[in-house]
Amino acid sequence: MIDNVVDLSRLQFAATAMYHFLFVPLTLGMVWLLVIMETVWVMTGKQVYQDMTKFWGKLFGINFALGVTTGITMEFQFGTNWAYYSHYVGDIFGAPLAIEGLMAFFLESTMIGLFFFGWDRLSRKQHLLVTVLLAVGSNLSALWILIANGWMQNPIGAEFNYHTMRMEMTDFWAVLFNPVAQAKFVHTVSAGYVTGAMFVLSISSWYLLRGRDVEFAKKSFRIAAAFGFASVCSVIVLGDESGYSVGESQQTKLAAMEAMWHTEPAPAAFNVIAWPNEAEMKNDWAIEVPWVMGLIGTRSVSKEIPGIHEIMAANRARIVSGQQAVVALDALRINRGDTAAQAQLKAHQADLGFGLLLKKYTDDVAQATPAMIAAAARDTIPKVAPMFWSFRIMVALGVAMLGLFGWALWSSVRGSFAANRRLLKLALYCLPLPWLACEVGWFVAEYGRQPWTIYGVLPTRLSVSTLSEASLYGSLAGFVGFYTVLLCAEMYLMVRFARQGPGSLGTGRYANEAPAH
Amino acid sequence: MLDYATLKIIWWGLVGVLLVGFAIMDGHDMGVGTLLPFVGKTDVERRVVINTVGPHWDGNQVWFITGGGAIFAAWPFVYATAFSGFYWAMLAVLWALFFRPVGFDYRSKLDNPTWRTAWDWGLFVGGFVPPLIFGVAFGNLFLGVPFHFDSHLVSFYEGSFWALLNPFALLCGVVSSAMITAHGAIYLVHRTEDAVQARAARALNISVLVALLGFSAAGVWLALGIDGYVISSAVNGNALPDPLAKTVVRETGAWLANYQRWPLAMLLPLLGYAGLIGAVLLARVGRSFAGFWASALGLAGIIGTAGISLFPFIMPSSSHLASSLTVWDSTxxxxxxxxxxxxxxxxxxxxxxxxxxxxxxxxxxxTAAYVRENSHSTY
Structure with a gap:
């Protein structure tokens, strides 16, 4: 039973973010497929490529509408539901969100209007430029959002100020070039490209299985297979993993998703499958591959990857130090000129966030008992089993898609794919896989950050707005209900137009011509 | 680099610019949404109305999103306190906005009258509700909002959603709604013809009348019946933001004090009147494009009037005066x-x-012909 504001706020954020993330990856990927198709049209002048741009663009638009709808919520939910978070880190976190609007979202949203309405009013090259700017805008948008998100995982370039009672930016370039953010960006947009490619590949396969609009479907299939193969390689090779050796939060996450309870001599073994036992903090059994974990996690054979017990011991020390920081801060909030407290805060400021973890157990942090400190240290590790299994599901899906796109590309180079019913059927049935992988991947990244909203800086518990549970129940139900209705409308239109195919353009060149409406 | 106090003032102006930009750009398509069920009688007429903003509403909506982002980045105290305090009002805005992207994109994709009518009313809600609520929220700023900060600057809102719906705030809601409707109407006069244009012109006259009557009434009410807020301690614009470091008192007529201090500020309310009346007159002589920009200036005048009257306050607290958020301590x-x-x-x-x-x-x-010829690609 979820019965408090913190859990309800988390659930609402997770629900709205995961809904939003049903639509974003497809937008990110499909827009580049539109760029490719339209470029071929401009270069060759072949009509079918313009039809492809328009038809896939129509489906893109149906998806885009819900991406925008669910995206508005994300921009405002920090303020409505995470007010203390917004106050505490708005000085840093707000900037990339505002820049996203000014640099990227304006561009994307202005160009999408011209993409749909500008066909007869723009020259071919002008329209292509519009499509390219649409793609650049949507991908830049992802960049700024992930810079903001990356800072939550690895908060660099900022410092706490007891006068204003918040984190303040000290180095924008550090926030901008945060290695965790960069790794996340590459991994996330690549996952989006895979999603776009799978969408086109699967629906094209369905046309080919039915033997209709064959030329249109074959050309779409080829482009999707090549683009998808390149993207799935990028997702796997440039995976988030490259970022895991960097920040501390990422090390915690890595240890949790690998169920690495203890530091092992480098290079560590990889648990292909294991049975994590949360209560006893060990694996009941595991199938290991030597060396692999160390290589993936550190890109070296000599660096150690810390295990969960070692991370907890280090965090325990930081909580004890952070306790001093919290005590000093409380004194300073009453008397800003208290020089002893200033010195004490300065000495322990880096651990302030860890001290704040104790507020879960006592309001008077100075009096926290060793048992409370131990419990807080245990809290710094997210639950291992959900992390372990989610990560493995994501990787398995990635590998499966690598196989599919590899096969599809190979067949399309050989020219045999249109008659290969096994391949076409497989491509059709694999349609949901990238969405599953994206959602699970999002879960790993964000659930793995718990118990923090900003790793090491601000515990999730303290980040929420002072709202009532009744308000949260009401809004959560409202969001889920509203989104579900909209999702039904979206799916209905998507299936309808995908079934009808390019005939929905009303050009007279395809099967299932649409009557004028 | 500019000093801190100057930057705080510049950002007050910039947030104002973004707000006015939102009103001009997103405002006209929200006004169009509000008028949609009334100026479009047939399906083709409604599609004409929708397609005047079809290519632009999405870009325009980013003024709203960016405004939110800018407040987050520049005024994190306001972003945190206002959005969580006005929780249900904000959600009502969000949920109303949900109807727009899907309404525009999905409405004409099915040839089913029930489906289309439902989305038309969705677009109405998406156009009508947000400006109404923003107006109501602005009205409540003049009255003061019941919230306070604790020593660690956690904000607590003490009012209810229903308390926001008081008579003065509702009057401000009417002004906001009417001026945005007027702005949408003059845009429709410019972009349509025949019957739709004639109906939009009538809607323009009515909504300008309502907006200016309401604006005048709010001004009188503010002068006579509503206490303003004044910072009673010394102000150091370069100090680190700390809302609890000042003292605040309430005084009758204080919301109009800035017009005595800076008489030129009187130009803002005058611009409000001149702009909206100008829009009506210009529309009448067939100069609808100039009329649109006159209306835009009118919106800038009315919003500017609200801003300059409140200055330096952004969000006064009625229950704990010192917690009030001002230009100096919200950034x-x-x-x-x-x-x-x-x-x-x-x-x-x-x-x-x-x-x-x-x-x-x-x-x-x-035109109707354009919509019919492009029925597969237009909204």
Whole structure:
């Protein structure tokens, strides 16, 4: 039973973010497929490529509408539901969100209007430029959002100020070039490209299985297979993993998703499958591959990857130090000129966030008992089993898609794919896989950050707005209900137009011509 | 680099610019949404109305999103306190906005009258509700909002959603709603013809009348019946933001004090009147494009009037006066304000350029013939 504001706020954020993330990856990927198709049209002048741009663009638009709808919520939910978070880190976190609007979202949203309405009013090259700017805008948008998100995982370039009672930016370039953010960006947009490619590949396969609009479907299939193969390689090779050796939060996450309870001599073994036992903090059994974990996690054979017990011991020390920081801060909030407290805060400021973890157990942090400190240290590790299994599901899906796109590309180079019913059927049935992988991947990244909203800086518990549970129940139900209705409308239109195919353009060149409406 | 106090003032102005930009750009398509069920009687007429803003509403909506982002970055105290305090009002805005992207894109994709009528009313809600609620919220700022901060600057809202719906705030809601409707109406006069245009012209006259009557009534009410807020301690604009460091008192007529201090500020309410009346007159002589910009100036005048009357307050607290948020103690750090100013100075002109290009590409009347000929590609 979820019965408090913190859990309800988390659930609402997770629900709205995961809904939003049903639509974003497809937008990110499909827009580049539109760029490719339209470029071929401009270069060759072949009509079918313009039809492809328009038809896939129509489906893109149906998806885009819900991406925008669910995206508005994300921009405002920090303020409505995470007010203390917004106050505490708005000085840093707000900037990339505002820049996203000014640099990227304006561009994307202005160009999408011209993409749909500008066909007869723009020259071919002008329209292509519009499509390219649409793609650049949507991908830049992802960049700024992930810079903001990356800072939550690895908060660099900022410092706490007891006068204003918040984190303040000290180095924008550090926030901008945060290695965790960069790794996340590459991994996330690549996952989006895979999603776009799978969408086109699967629906094209369905046309080919039915033997209709064959030329249109074959050309779409080829482009999707090549683009998808390149993207799935990028997702796997440039995976988030490259970022895991960097920040501390990422090390915690890595240890949790690998169920690495203890530091092992480098290079560590990889648990292909294991049975994590949360209560006893060990694996009941595991199938290991030597060396692999160390290589993936550190890109070296000599660096150690810390295990969960070692991370907890280090965090325990930081909580004890952070306790001093919290005590000093409380004194300073009453008397800003208290020089002893200033010195004490300065000495322990880096651990302030860890001290704040104790507020879960006592309001008077100075009096926290060793048992409370131990419990807080245990809290710094997210639950291992959900992390372990989610990560493995994501990787398995990635590998499966690598196989599919590899096969599809190979067949399309050989020219045999249109008659290969096994391949076409497989491509059709694999349609949901990238969405599953994206959602699970999002879960790993964000659930793995718990118990923090900003790793090491601000515990999730303290980040929420002072709202009532009744308000949260009401809004959560409202969001889920509203989104579900909209999702039904979206799916209905998507299936309808995908079934009808390019005939929905009303050009007279395809099967299932649409009557004028 | 500019000093902190100057940057705080500049950002007050910039948030104002974004708010006015939102009212002018997103405002006209919200006004169009509000008028949709009334000026379009047949399906084709409604499609004409929708397609006047079809290519632009999405870009325009980013003024709203960016406004939110800018308040987050520049005024994190306000972002946190207002959005969580006005929780249900904000959700009502969000949920109303949900109808727009899907309404525009999905409405004409099915040839089913029930489906289309349902989305038409969805677009109405998406156009009508947000400006109404923003007006109501602004009205409540003049009255003061019941909230306070604790020593660690956690904000607590003490009122209820229903308390926001008091008579003065509702009057402000009417002004906001009417001026946005007027703005949508003059846009429709410019972009449509025949019956739709004639109905939009009538709607323009009515909504301008309502907006200006309401605006006048609110001014009188403010002068006579509503106590303003004044900072009673010394102000150091360069100090680090700390809402609890000052003292505040309430005084009758204080909301109009700025017009005595800076008589030129009187130009703002005058611009409000002149702009909206100008829009009506220009529409009458067939100069609807100039009329649109007159209306835009009118919106700037009315919003500017609200802003300058409140200055330096942004969100006064009625229950714990010292917690009031002002221009001086609501901002982010010196560095962030400077950085965001640089970003805004680079990107706002670029945005205006490509927005202008987008409108230029789509310029001209939207006709019934255009909608019929392009029934598969238009909304």
């Amino acid at each position: 982010s750090s010196h560095m962030t304000l400077g950085l965001m100013l640089a970003v805004a100075l680079v990107f706002v002109p670029i945005i205006l350029l490509y927005t202008r290009w987008a409108y230029a590409v789509m310029a001209g009347k939207v």
